[in-house]
Amino acid sequence: GAVVSQHPSRVICKSGTSVKIECRSLDFQATTMFWYRQFPKQSLMLMATSNEGSKATYEQGVEKDKFLINHASLTLSTLTVTSAHPEDSSFYICSARRPGHTSHGYTFGSGTRLTVV
Amino acid sequence: SQQGEEDPQALSIQEGENATMNCSYKTSINNLQWYRQNSGRGLVHLILIRSNEREKHSGRLRVTLDTSKKSSSLLITASRAADTASYFCATPPSGGYQKVTFGIGTKLQVIP
Numbered sequence: 001g002a003v004v005s006q007h008p009s010r011v012i013c014k015s016g017t018s019v020k021i022e023c024r025s026l027d028f029q030a031t032t033m034f035w036y037r038q039f040p041k042q043s044l045m046l047m048a049t050s051n052e053g054s055k056a057t058y059e060q061g062v063e064k065d066k067f068l069i070n071h072a073s074l075t076l077s078t079l080t081v082t083s084a085h086p087e088d089s090s091f092y093i094c095s096a097r098r099p100g101h102t103s104h105g106y107t108f109g110s111g112t113r114l115t116v117v
Numbered sequence: 118s119q120q121g122e123e124d125p126q127a128l129s130i131q132e133g134e135n136a137t138m139n140c141s142y143k144t145s146i147n148n149l150q151w152y153r154q155n156s157g158r159g160l161v162h163l164i165l166i167r168s169n170e171r172e173k174h175s176g177r178l179r180v181t182l183d184t185s186k187k188s189s190s191l192l193i194t195a196s197r198a199a200d201t202a203s204y205f206c207a208t209p210p211s212g213g214y215q216k217v218t219f220g221i222g223t224k225l226q227v228i229p
Contacts, residue, residue, distance in 0.1 A: 044218075
């Protein structure tokens with residue numbers, strides 16, 4: 001089945017620094033990946049759609065300059081949280097779907113717990 | 118984008134009992150998907166039901182879809198402690214690579 005690997009699973013960083021989160025599709029090529037953010041006991045909030053070879057599409061209210069998305073290859077999308085602040089602490093999850101597999105759902109990474117201190 | 122709304126928000130049952138969760142959505146769909154999330158982990162796809170299907174089974178899971186009422190239900194039979202998780206429904210917009218949005222989910226606790 002389709003596998004999406006997300007790294008790191010946990011990261012603690014100091015306020016003001018930047019953190020990069022990677023999302024890889026291991027056994028398929030993903031022209032589109034999605035990045036979500038989840039606060040404790042809440043649902044997933046879609047942040048942006050990552051498109052291979054082009055700019056990401058951000059949801060309303062999501063700062064493009066703060067959450068930089070790069071989808072340079074068909075198997076890798078990265079989310080960089082720039083100048084992180086404590087309010088950016090959250091659980092970040094990526095997802096993708098194997099092309100042509102319309103009968104299947106989306107495959108999610110295992111998530112990254114970001115803590116900004 | 119569309120958003121499923123799950124009901125109830127929290128459910129606590131004894132091991133062995135059946136658990137039923139419901140999902141309502143607002144506009145036309147091609148399919149409806151159910152996902153499970155264990156605490157602090159990513160989502161796992163459980164089952165997808167197409168708009169022209171009314172019922173689908175997968176192991177201990179049974180999903181129904183009523184497009185006239187714009188609702189779906191997920192039944193977990195003979196629940197186990199390992200079924201403890203949050204369950205979300207998702208209703209992607211029609212066609213192509215469209216973003217999937219989620220409701221707040223149902224938090225299921227199965228007591229051993």
